Amino acid sequence: MQQFVRVRGVAAPLPLANVDTDMIIPASFMKALTRDGLGAHLFEALRFATDGSERDDFILNRPACRDAQILIADRNFGCGSSREHAVWALDDFGIRCVIAPSFGDIFANNARKNGLLLIRLPEALCERLRGEIALAQFAPVEVDLEAQEIRLASGEVMAFAVDPDDRRVLMEGLDDIGRTLRHEDAIARFETAA
Known part of the structure; x- marks a missing residue:
């Protein structure tokens, strides 16, 4: 997983x-077994x-946003089904961060596991x-993410907070397997003792 x-x-x-996961990536594109190419259907x-x-x-x-890396969305982004393909499509398109008032729970979990930063800000602030x-x-x-700040072109700085464990996982680029492998010595000792 790419560090953030x-x-x-x-x-x-x-x-x-x-915005539900079917709107992010339609079910007809979920036959793909890899993440490659899903961004074309975002x-x-x-x-x-x-x-x-x-x-x-x-x-x-729009020409100015074709290479956007950040989305400023509205409430309940990523609601609906549990398709991990939605996060994969955003990533393949080049989106690294989504800012919204709230997110679908399963989508949020998939985002963390795949290196997509989700920032929750009040609805009025997102607007x-x-x-x-x-x-x-x-x-x-x-x-x-390190400073937990959004810096606008105007010079304005907005603070945000992210769950400390999510922040660590994203900054270290650790997916579930990477987090498990950090305990490889302890696992080996346990297996040897068994």
Whole structure:
């Protein structure tokens, strides 16, 4: 899993509440056994018309946001089914961080296991942040997990808090297997004693 210490990049405002995992990556793309290529289908119904052409009005299709690394979403992002493919699609597209008032529980767990930073901020602050980003014409934003700060192009700094265990896991780039392997000596001693 890729470490997350800080990211500096474009933040794309996505003012939609209750974005479920099927909206993030449709079930028809869950046949994939690897993560590669899922980003091309991220938000498929929102990004593309039925004829396959891009919808100009969708934020990730706008030239300034095509390479967004941060999403500023609305409440209950990632609700719905437990598909880990939703996190994989965001990652494959290049999204490293999602900021929202709340997240689906299973989505949040999948995000942590796959190196996607989720930041919970009050709804009014997320709304203001989406406005600030657009006003600044999508100037780069920095999300610093080590300092737990969001730095806007205007110079404004917003503090956030992340669960200490989630923060450590993300900063060290440890997935479940990596966390287990940190105890390899203790496991070996246990197996030898058994």
